[in-house]
Amino acid sequence: DTVLTQSPALAVSPGERVSISCRASEGVNSYMHWYQQKPGQQPKLLIYKASNLASGVPARFSGSGSGTDFTLTIDPVEADDTATYFCQQSWNDPWTFGGGTKLELK
């Protein structure tokens, strides 16, 4: 299976820019997607196919990358962005998720 590796946690101050990385153990083309999950809620789609903003998602969120290295960027970070962010690949079967990056605000 394709393993997706994310940093466990990040802490940033409101107004700053933050980049959350996701590295795949093998190439996934551009088939990487990002979700935000707040405690007690379901995941929410943010970015699909590496760089496409999902409907209703603020333009503060952006995605980049291809192949094995992908980045979700939030600029500027707001207090409401406190959440865990997951990447998911859908190029290789079975589809897999990263372990999540917990974003905390200072």
Next chain:
Amino acid sequence: EVQLQESGPGLVKPSQSLSLTCSVTGYSITSNYWGWIRKFPGNKMEWMGYISYSGSTSYNPSLKSRISITRDTSKNQFFLQLNSVTTEDTATYYCARESGSYDWYFDFWGPGTMVTVSS
């Protein structure tokens, strides 16, 4: 708007079967693909499988011998059955809609239902 809602027992005994229902409103399950994803304690998430608009299925090979996904189009519901559960199947189970673009990401999710496997 598309809404999904999981339902089913919150406690299942080891070796028994786990059965969950996903009720969909605002969209027909005879379109798109519909999946089950679970999140284990500690955050690991696993795609379990899906059922298509036509009723065909695909499963994660790690579960292939234990899982079945079916549907009732008259009720706009689809179902998960996981057999021979162990404590390692304790997780929050989500149903979700694949976007319809064949890019295989999930654009609508249910709120999830927590299932504990314990005697």
